[in-house]
Amino acid sequence: MQGDYLFTWLITMAFFVIFAISYTYNRTWLRNGIWFNLFFYSFWLSLAIAILRTENPAIVYPVGILFLFVLFCIGLAFAFQSVLLFWNAAIVWRRESHSQANLLTLYLGIVIFLLPFIMGLIRTHLPAFWAELFTTFPVLCILYAVFWFYNYLTVLVLYQIYWPRHNKDFIIVLGAGLMNGDQVTPLLAQRINKGIQFYQRQLKKTGHAPKMIFSGGQGGDETMPEGEAMRQYAVAHGVGANDALAETASKTTAENMRFSKKIIDESPIKKPKTIFVTNNYHTFRAAMFAQEAGLKANGIGSKTAGFFLPNAVMREYIAIVMRQRKLHLIMVILLFLFSLFLVVLNLHSDWIAQWLQGVRQFLDNL
Structure with missing residues (x-):
């Protein structure tokens, strides 16, 4: 019994080590989710075995009731999905x-x-x-x-579990369409504000102002490129004019990354440190495009209205499947x-x- 008990914890730790190595090597691998879930559920199984082995009613019964309550809530959500x-x-x-x-x-x-x-x-x-x-x-x-x-x-x-250091040379903000042809939408404003927040914190903390690249071309119903509208919004909200750059040719997220990388490569900075900003539901897929473009950059996400998340996450999932x-x-x-x-x-x-x-x-x- 003791050997079986220790074996479950060894299996749990093995899953965690595999996940940690895989996630550290590449955060955009979908297999990371499989390894994490194997670790996550084996951990709770091992913990349950440990609790049952105590044979202490003061521990076993409250934990068992809590477990049944969680299962009930999950079942209720599925029943009324x-x-x-x-x-x-x-x-x-x-x-x-x-x-x-x-x-x-x-x-x-x-x-x-x-x-x-x-x-x-x-x-x-x-x-x-x-x-x-x-x-x-x-x-x-x-x-x-x-x-x-x-x-x-x-x-x-x-x-989403990412706390970037304030040592960046470039901040890429991804476009998301304009309203009335030339106005930043509330959703796009969330992205820009998130980038401005990072820009101002780094400037205050280190004195080094990163260049902000606002990436987005001009749609058929727009009177100006998204990148330029975003740049004007950022300058009006405290970003230095010399620190705000507009990339105005891209039409897709993949092009956002490729064309922004071209701007970064043309800078005199050797081994530039870069971060990109988009909405939280879009960070993972955007990171895939960044990696494909050869851009060494992780992403931070701005908050999205709760009611909008289900549709947005489903769209991202469909795009990943495709x-x-x-x-x-x-x-x-x-x-x-x-x-x-x-x-x-x-x-x-x-x-x-x-x-x-x-x-x-x-x-x-x-």
């Missing part, structure tokens, strides 16, 4: 534009609400084989999507084949038994 999604969709509908991107929680809520009825119709109106296949396969796909979504949430939260669409397509095909195997095994177990018996007889005759 469609209601929560509809509630969020209603808030977004009132406060934001009615774009497709802002209606993701509404669409997901509708799917979750209708799914049990659709499954019931499939089981009622289709032959047994097809009914089993068209219910098993979607369930496995949903579990697969939920697994990677949870993993993405993990790495996104982990990426970056690896070939891998996920292969996995979906494998899930379909596995579903087919499970259905045949469930409905035609006699076929499997006969086939195994035939294989055994064939081997015996060799």
Whole structure:
């Protein structure tokens, strides 16, 4: 028993070491979420075993009640997830534009609400084989999507744990569209203000003013480039005119990073220290683009309104999935084949038994 108890803690520490090495080497690896969750849940399992081994009712019962309460809250959230999604969709509908991107929680809520009825119709109106296949396969796909979504949430939260030193030479602020053609939106203002806050703290602490690069091109409905509008906003809010640079050619986050890196490379500073600023939900994917552009920079995120986060995080997740669409397509095909195997095994177990018996007889005759 003592050996088994110590073994669980060794496994926990092994997961932590692997996670720490992986995360230190590259903060943008999605696998970091898997290693962290293996550490996280093995830690709580080891702790639970340790508590149970005390056999002390004063410890075991309160902890057990707390554990059951947490499970109850999680189950309640899952039971009412469609209601929560509809509630969020209603808030977004009132406060934001009615774009497709802002209606993701509404669409997901509708799917979750209708799914049990659709499954019931499939089981009622289709032959047994097809009914089993068209219910098993979607369930496995949903579990697969939920697994990677949870993993993405993990790495996104982990990426927020970052306290940069105030020794930067450049601060890149990513654009996010203008309103009325030339005005900074509240969301974009949050990004700029976050960058200005870092700029002013560093200037006060070290006396070294970093250059701020405001990155964003001109959209079809805009009368001026985002980068220039952002630069003017920053200068009006205390950034030195000589410290504010506008990058006005980029149209995407990838171009934000590439074109900003070009400006940095043209500076006389050797081995410049750089940081980028965007909204908190966007930091992880933006860091991927920074790495692809060869830009050594970590990101800090400005706060985002709580009601806006579900749609924003879902958009980021979809974008991450699309970056690896070939891998996920292969996995979906494998899930379909596995579903087919499970259905045949469930409905035609006699076929499997006969086939195994035939294989055994064939081997015996060799």
